[in-house]
Amino acid sequence: MPKPRQPSPLAPRTPVPPVAVAGARFATLAAGIRYTGRPDLLLIELEPGSTAAGVFTRSLTAGHPVLWCREALARGLEQGGRARAVIVNAGNANVCRGAEGDAAVAREVAAVQAALDCAAEEVLVASTGVIGERLAVEKIEAAVPALVAGLRADGVDAAARAIMTTDTFAKWASATASIGGKTVTLTGIAKGSGMIAPDMATMLAFAVTDAALPAPVLQTLLNRAADRSFNATTVDGDTSTSDTLLLFATGRAGNAPPRSADDSGLADFVRALDAVMIELAQQVVRDGEGAQKFIEIGVKGALDDAAARRIGLVVANSPLVKTAIAGADANWGRIVMAVGKAGETIDPARLGVAFGGHDVALNGAAVPDLDEAPVAAHLAGSEIIIDITVGDGPGRATVWTCDLTHGYIDINADYRS
Amino acid sequence: MPKPRQPSPLAPRTPVPPVAVAGARFATLAAGIRYTGRPDLLLIELEPGSTAAGVFTRSLTAGHPVLWCREALARGLEQGGRARAVIVNAGNANVCRGAEGDAAVAREVAAVQAALDCAAEEVLVASTGVIGERLAVEKIEAAVPALVAGLRADGVDAAARAIMTTDTFAKWASATASIGGKTVTLTGIAKGSGMIAPDMATMLAFAVTDAALPAPVLQTLLNRAADRSFNATTVDGDTSTSDTLLLFATGRAGNAPPRSADDSGLADFVRALDAVMIELAQQVVRDGEGAQKFIEIGVKGALDDAAARRIGLVVANSPLVKTAIAGADANWGRIVMAVGKAGETIDPARLGVAFGGHDVALNGAAVPDLDEAPVAAHLAGSEIIIDITVGDGPGRATVWTCDLTHGYIDINADYRS
Numbered sequence: 001m002p003k004p005r006q007p008s009p010l011a012p013r014t015p016v017p018p019v020a021v022a023g024a025r026f027a028t029l030a031a032g033i034r035y036t037g038r039p040d041l042l043l044i045e046l047e048p049g050s051t052a053a054g055v056f057t058r059s060l061t062a063g064h065p066v067l068w069c070r071e072a073l074a075r076g077l078e079q080g081g082r083a084r085a086v087i088v089n090a091g092n093a094n095v096c097r098g099a100e101g102d103a104a105v106a107r108e109v110a111a112v113q114a115a116l117d118c119a120a121e122e123v124l125v126a127s128t129g130v131i132g133e134r135l136a137v138e139k140i141e142a143a144v145p146a147l148v149a150g151l152r153a154d155g156v157d158a159a160a161r162a163i164m165t166t167d168t169f170a171k172w173a174s175a176t177a178s179i180g181g182k183t184v185t186l187t188g189i190a191k192g193s194g195m196i197a198p199d200m201a202t203m204l205a206f207a208v209t210d211a212a213l214p215a216p217v218l219q220t221l222l223n224r225a226a227d228r229s230f231n232a233t234t235v236d237g238d239t240s241t242s243d244t245l246l247l248f249a250t251g252r253a254g255n256a257p258p259r260s261a262d263d264s265g266l267a268d269f270v271r272a273l274d275a276v277m278i279e280l281a282q283q284v285v286r287d288g289e290g291a292q293k294f295i296e297i298g299v300k301g302a303l304d305d306a307a308a309r310r311i312g313l314v315v316a317n318s319p320l321v322k323t324a325i326a327g328a329d330a331n332w333g334r335i336v337m338a339v340g341k342a343g344e345t346i347d348p349a350r351l352g353v354a355f356g357g358h359d360v361a362l363n364g365a366a367v368p369d370l371d372e373a374p375v376a377a378h379l380a381g382s383e384i385i386i387d388i389t390v391g392d393g394p395g396r397a398t399v400w401t402c403d404l405t406h407g408y409i410d411i412n413a414d415y416r417s
Numbered sequence: 418m419p420k421p422r423q424p425s426p427l428a429p430r431t432p433v434p435p436v437a438v439a440g441a442r443f444a445t446l447a448a449g450i451r452y453t454g455r456p457d458l459l460l461i462e463l464e465p466g467s468t469a470a471g472v473f474t475r476s477l478t479a480g481h482p483v484l485w486c487r488e489a490l491a492r493g494l495e496q497g498g499r500a501r502a503v504i505v506n507a508g509n510a511n512v513c514r515g516a517e518g519d520a521a522v523a524r525e526v527a528a529v530q531a532a533l534d535c536a537a538e539e540v541l542v543a544s545t546g547v548i549g550e551r552l553a554v555e556k557i558e559a560a561v562p563a564l565v566a567g568l569r570a571d572g573v574d575a576a577a578r579a580i581m582t583t584d585t586f587a588k589w590a591s592a593t594a595s596i597g598g599k600t601v602t603l604t605g606i607a608k609g610s611g612m613i614a615p616d617m618a619t620m621l622a623f624a625v626t627d628a629a630l631p632a633p634v635l636q637t638l639l640n641r642a643a644d645r646s647f648n649a650t651t652v653d654g655d656t657s658t659s660d661t662l663l664l665f666a667t668g669r670a671g672n673a674p675p676r677s678a679d680d681s682g683l684a685d686f687v688r689a690l691d692a693v694m695i696e697l698a699q700q701v702v703r704d705g706e707g708a709q710k711f712i713e714i715g716v717k718g719a720l721d722d723a724a725a726r727r728i729g730l731v732v733a734n735s736p737l738v739k740t741a742i743a744g745a746d747a748n749w750g751r752i753v754m755a756v757g758k759a760g761e762t763i764d765p766a767r768l769g770v771a772f773g774g775h776d777v778a779l780n781g782a783a784v785p786d787l788d789e790a791p792v793a794a795h796l797a798g799s800e801i802i803i804d805i806t807v808g809d810g811p812g813r814a815t816v817w818t819c820d821l822t823h824g825y826i827d828i829n830a831d832y833r834s
Contacts, residue, residue, distance in 0.1 A: 061757030061765055096753055096768070098782040131750025132783040241754050319736065319821075320829060327830035333548025336513055337658050340478030348478055351513070365515040366549040404736075406826050412737060413744035413822070 008193075010286035010294050010382060010402070011169040018156035019174035021187050023047035023250025024208040026155030027147040028162035031139045034091025034129055039162035041140060042088040043147040044206060045116065050250045052076070052083030052124065053219035055226045057243035064094045064101035065125040066242055068109070072121040081215020084118040086206060086246055087147075089140060090163050090191070091129040095241045104137040111144040126204050126244045128165055128191065160189040163204055166411065167193045167287050173279035177211075177272035180265050182255040184211035186272050188247075190280040193235070193287040203230065205245045205280050211269060212251035213258065220261035221273060222247045229277035232309060232399045234316045235288040247273075285400045290407020293325055295384045295400065302395030307344045311390060312399035314342035322404035328379040330372065332360045339390055352389035355379055425610075427703035427711045427799060427819070428586040435573035436591035438604050440464035440667025441625040443572030444564040445579035448556045451508025451546055456579035458557060459505040460564040461623060462533065467667045469493070469500030469541065470636035472643045474660035481511045481518035482542040483659055485526070489538040498632020501535040503623060503663055504564075506557060507580050507608070508546040512658045521554040528561040543621050543661045545582055545608065577606040580621055583828065584610050584704050590696035594628075594689035597682050599672040601628035603689050605664075607697040610652070610704040620647065622662045622697050628686060629668035630675065637678035638690060639664045646694035649726060649816045651733045652705040664690075702817045707824020710742055712801045712817065719812030724761045726814035728807060731759040739821035745796040747789065749777045756807055769806035772796055 024046055028039040046052075054073050056066050076082055087108055094101050105125050112123045127135065160170035174187040188207030213221070226245055251257075258266055286294055297316055302308035315321055318338040324331035332353040339346060353361040356378030360367055378384070384403075441463055445456035463469075471490050473483050493499055504525055511518050522542050529540045544552065577587035591604040605624030630638070643662055668674075675683055703711055714733055719725035732738055735755040741748035749770040756763060770778040773795030777784055795801070801820075 057757075058760075059754065059757030060760070060763050061753045061768065093750075095750065096765075096778065096782055098766070098780070100782075131753060132778065241750075241757055319825070323826055323829035326826070329830070333510075333512065333658075336478045336548060337476065340474075340476030340658055343475075343477075346477050348513075349515070351478065361513065361549065363515070365513055365517075403830075404826065405830070406823055408736070409740055409743070409821065409823050409826060412740035413746070413820075 007168045008287045008291060010291055012283065016174070018172040018187050019185055020153045020156065021185050021208045021250065022210040022252035023050060024248065025151035025153050026159040027150040027152065028155065028158050029143050029147055029150070031089070031143045033089050033136055033139055039158065040090045041143055041147065042159050042162040043112070043151065044086045044159065044208070045151050046084055046208070046248050047250050047252065048084065050083055050248050051081050051213060051215040051218050053215060053222040053247045054124070055222055055245040057240055059241045061096065061241050063127060063242040064097060064105045065127045066244060067102070068105045069124050069126070069244065072124060076121040077215060081218070082122055083124060083248055084116050084122040085112050086124040086126060087112050087140070088126045088163050088204065090165050092127060092133055092135045093129045093131050093242045094127040094135040095131040097132070097134060100134065104135045107137045108140050111141045115144050115148045124246060126242070128163065128204055128242055131241060156187055156189060163189070163191045165191065166289070167191050169287060171280055171283040171287070173276045175272035175275050177268040179211055179253070179255040179269050182253050184209055184253040184255060184269060186276050188276045188280050190284055192284040193289055203240060203243045203284055205230070207246070207276060208248045208250065210250050210252040212253065212255050213249040217258055217261045218247060218249050221266070221270065225273045225277040228274055229281040232312070232397065233281045233285050234313055234399070234401050235285060282400055285402050288402035289411045290405040290409070291402030292405050292407070293382050293384050293403040295325055295386065295402060297399050297401065298385070298387045299390060300396045301350060301389045301391040301393050303345050303393045304395040305397055306395070308395040308397035309399060311339055311342045311344050311388070312397050314338050315388065316399050316401035319404055322401065325379070325384055326403035326405045328376070330355055330360055330375045330379055335386065335388060336361070339388065347391035350389060350391045354387040356385050357387070424585045425704045425708060427708055429700065433591070435589040435604050436602055437570045437573065438602050438625045438667065439627040439669035440467060441665065442568035442570050443576040444567040444569065445572065445575050446560050446564050446567070448506070448560045450506050450553055450556055456575065457507045458560055458564065459576050459579040460529070460568065461503050461576065461625070462568050463501055463625070463665050464667050464669065465501065467500055467665050468498050468630060468632040468635050470632060470639040470664045471541070472639055472662040474657055476658045478513070478658050480544060480659040481514060481522050482544045483661060484519070485522045486541050486543070486661060489541060493538040494632060499539050500541060500665055501533050501539040502529050503541040503543060504529050504557070505543045505580050505621065507582050509544060509550055509552045510546045510548050510659045511544040511552040512548040514549070514551060517551065521552045524554045525557050528558045532561050532565045541663060543659070545580065545621055545659055548658060573604055573606060580606070580608040582608065583706070584608050586704060588697055588700040588704070590693045592689035592693050594685040596628055596670070596672040596675070596686050599670050601626055601670040601672060601686060603693050605693045605697050607701055609701040610706055620657060620660045620701055622647070624663070624693060625665045625667065627667050627669040629670065629672050630666040634675055634678045635664060635666050638683070638687060642690045642694040645691055646698040649814065650698045650702050651730055651816070651818050652702060699817055702819050705819035706828045707822040707826070708819030709822050709824070710799050710801050710820040712742055712803065712819060714816050714818065715802070715804045716807060717813045718767060718806045718808040718810050720762050720810045721812040722814055723812070725812040726816060728756055728759045728761050728805070729814050729816035731755050732805065733816050733818035736821055739818065742796070742801055743820035743822045745793070747772055747777055747792045747796055752803065752805060753778070756805065764808035767806060767808045771804040773802050774804070
């Protein structure tokens with residue numbers, strides 16, 4: 001087992017308490033799946049009639065819970081896309097177990113379904129932890145009655161703690177917004193700290209709003225928000241088999257349900273959803289394994305926003321860029337290198353790089369007689385901003401990552417037998 | 418400046434001396450471009466009538482020497498694809514310098530052209546080192562007469578040393594083959610140890626044969642060999658702005674020139690060329706920054722060989738796989754993760770992983786009751802073999818990489834101001 005990690009130096013200093021959401025309840029329990037002496041099982045219950053949307057890993061070796069969630073959401077959509085619960089365990093990812101893995105998910109679903117008296121496809125499942133080992137599903141089955149008995153509305157922070165693996169701090173975010181004059185609340189939790197730490201996999205995030213949002217609308221809103229948040233962050237470029245982002249809408253706020261995700265009355269909700277998702281995604285990066293510096297990379301001048309994001313992620317994933325930042329080194333040549341390997345159309349004669357707003361390269365060449373002092377001062381800090389110009393196209397994107405340090409190696413190599 | 422590195426523990430123990438090639442001569446010189454007290458400039462001269470072929474970085478921010486080489490080879494092809502020389506410096510990559518960078522290359526070419534009395538496009542240029550700083554081209558110009566005066570046939574090992582940046586050992590390889598009953602010789606040198614070390618970029622390789630090979634044939638043979646060697650290796654997934662692989666054929670062996678790269682009489686030469694290129698590419702990996710283990714990854718069962726290679730390279734570039742191997746950890750879950758993110762069609766139900774020939778996962782699930790002792794013994798060594806089955810397709814590939822250790826972080830982050 002890994003040594004306990006020190007809290008990340010990039011953790012939020014004064015976390016705001018999470019806000020409860022009408023129609024959602026939480027329960028946690030120590031089931032002893034892998035960890036001892038801490039909760040490792042979470043049940044989120046949604047009121048009957050709640051809608052659900054999900055975004056999942058693109059991995060072609062996705063875990064058994066992900067396979068189920070995709071199927072359940074697709075199947076449930078015909079009946080309005082309802083969900084009643086998601087059950088989550090930490091310590092075992094239930095991946096690569098063949099028929100046994102699928103059967104374990106079915107047993108989890110059946111246990112929750114029986115306790116809540118709902119349809120199978122209304123029960124979603126997520127797991128995070130070791131890949132390839134058998135999930136002790138009997139412990140989860142046995143725990144379900146106690147979980148259901150313990151459901152409470154104010155359990156958000158405990159919920160965030162129960163799904164941690166090598167996370168060094170619990171992650172949550174809340175926001176409010178107005179839809180058609182009604183105030184709606186949105187709260188999310190997340191876990192993740194790199195793709196994984198020793199054997200522990202996965203980014204998981206679950207969010208609930210009391211807004212009334214039909215499932216297809218919810219799904220479109222979630223897809224867009226994920227693109228601007230989780231899909232714009234990276235710790236090490238590795239993709240978990242189990243990444244799961246679920247958003248539930250209980251409808252308790254009483255707003256008139258919008259017909260389309262493009263309904264103008266949703267603008268404020270979209271802002272709040274983006275804010276919560278970006279906050280959760282950034283917290284995952286801030287808990288990146290070994291991270292000492294949080295890095296925001298802005299890209300402009302690409303052909304379109306998608307190209308800009310791809311360039312940003314290639315830069316964010318470059319071990320040489322990440323180690324340079326760890327070393328507080330204004331090594332813009334490595335950024336040029338990473339931009340060059342991204343495979344996107346760029347204009348080398350327009351290439352520019354700035355650290356903390358200070359240009360170091362402009363129009364494809366080094367800035368002559370650069371005053372390095374303000375650049376060095378910026379890079380000595382723990383919040384790094386890199387702006388990259390790659391041409392004069394309209395495409396822009398912002399992505400977030402962390403530096404690559406000895407801590408990453410310690411966590412991923414040294415602390416194993 | 419970085420601290421001098423210890424020789425890589427993966428360096429060849431008893432290197433075979435390089436073999437001279439008729440029609441090729443070498444000269445080196447300490448020009449003081451960045452380093453002091455060591456040769457940093459190399460001239461390789463080829464007899465009149467020699468042919469040339471090249472493979473270059475795919476980076477869209479390629480260095481000024483790469484831009485020239487591409488143009489010179491394309492232009493020269495109309496006159497039979499001849500080359501008389503390549504001039505190489507270490508310490509400055511001449512990248513991102515705008516018009517000044519192109520002018521510097523032109524001045525290098527002009528100096529060599531004047532000394533050897535040849536066409537401009539017969540002079541190729543390569544540079545490795547810092548990106549974005551001005552190349553002291555006047556030092557190179559001044560050195561050309563002395564380089565030409567010092568040309569000698571047996572300078573291969575000195576040539577290999579002159580192009581080193583953070584390499585910890587000089588890299589060369591030689592082989593002989595038969596073409597139509599004539600014995601031909603092939604010798605190559607290379608430098609590189611990761612994409613880069615502190616500011617030092619680039620994989621460079623230069624090879625010469627005395628075979629008579631028309632330029633278009635030589636280019637096809639080189640493309641194929643590069644695909645099986647340099648394009649199947651990775652240290653950190655980062656792509657230099659300056660990667661350059663050049664192959665010259667002097668024709669002195671007197672074989673009848675083949676008309677096509679598919680001429681059956683070339684089979685033995687193709688074998689020898691592959692052997693030299695693979696040996697050079699593997700030496701670059703063995704000198705990977707911080708490398709403690711050399712990793713060979715075999716992939717089978719993919720849709721085709723190209724898909725297999727892409728999967729292999731994604732596994733080879735995964736920081737989590739590389740740190741697991743550094744920690745001698747039989748963490749096949751990370752390999753499954755990396756296969757899953759490669760984006761290639763695979764069959765999860767056929768997925769298999771073996772370390773050193775010992776199966777740990779078969780048919781999409783963990784091997785039950787695995788005896789871990791032989792796996793652990795294999796992973797404790799420094800030459801690691803990973804075999805991955807991804808389906809039952811005909812595609813196969815082998816790629817090579819190294820582990821990711823504290824040494825990589827030391828070299829790329831700690832040793833900078």
